[in-house]
Amino acid sequence: MKLDILAVGSHPDDVELSCSGTIAKEVDRGKKVGILDLTRGELGTRGTAETRDQEAKDAAEILGVSVRENLDFSDAFFENNTAHQLQIIKILRKYRPEIVLCNAVDDRHIDHGKGAKLVSDACFLSGLRKIETIFNGDSQQAWRPKHVYHYIQWKNLKPDVVVDISGYINIKMEAVKAYKTQFYDERSKEPETPISSSNFLDSINYRARDLGRLINTEHAEGFTVERYPAVDSIFDLI
Numbered sequence: 001m002k003l004d005i006l007a008v009g010s011h012p013d014d015v016e017l018s019c020s021g022t023i024a025k026e027v028d029r030g031k032k033v034g035i036l037d038l039t040r041g042e043l044g045t046r047g048t049a050e051t052r053d054q055e056a057k058d059a060a061e062i063l064g065v066s067v068r069e070n071l072d073f074s075d076a077f078f079e080n081n082t083a084h085q086l087q088i089i090k091i092l093r094k095y096r097p098e099i100v101l102c103n104a105v106d107d108r109h110i111d112h113g114k115g116a117k118l119v120s121d122a123c124f125l126s127g128l129r130k131i132e133t134i135f136n137g138d139s140q141q142a143w144r145p146k147h148v149y150h151y152i153q154w155k156n157l158k159p160d161v162v163v164d165i166s167g168y169i170n171i172k173m174e175a176v177k178a179y180k181t182q183f184y185d186e187r188s189k190e191p192e193t194p195i196s197s198s199n200f201l202d203s204i205n206y207r208a209r210d211l212g213r214l215i216n217t218e219h220a221e222g223f224t225v226e227r228y229p230a231v232d233s234i235f236d237l238i
């Protein structure tokens, strides 16, 4: 199966929090989207690897993505090394996405910046044909995605590209709330964390509204880029 977009997160829920409005919109337009989680988020203060597996599955269904995989790297301790790059290269060559969305380049959780660089490096290396990978007994063809965009998550990074997600904020919030153990639930007896307050959920909605306000739409999501975003005509910008 070939994907149009592969969205990668260091932890299950990174993608939902940061770029699920963009994903829901493109799925609605008939694009094939997949999600790749690098870890199972097993060190998260709330929930377990198993509950998060189920939540990730539920969120994928809400968003209508075609596939969701997990590489089961070590939460908090995975490294940007050859072994991990090769595992991501195999996924890139298997699904051949045109666009890769990945973690924020700089963020509160150390896995986010680390995951951003790891995925970005793998996207480049995946295009080098002399790096050989085997999948299901067959040697894979080199594949480099056309674009790598970094979504914005905890810190208020300044976006280089802003995507209008008007009409998709409800599905985004629904996908976020699929992570029942992670986010605000007044009945929960789990310890409080920076992301378990109702304020945090409000902030996800508010950021989308605020970015929307700045581009004159209802809701939006922001991304940073590694090279200049180019348009064919100056009129192409909305």
Ligand SMILES: [Zn+2]
Pocket (backbone or CB within 6 Å): 010, 011, 014, 109, 111, 112
């Ligand atoms: Zn995370």
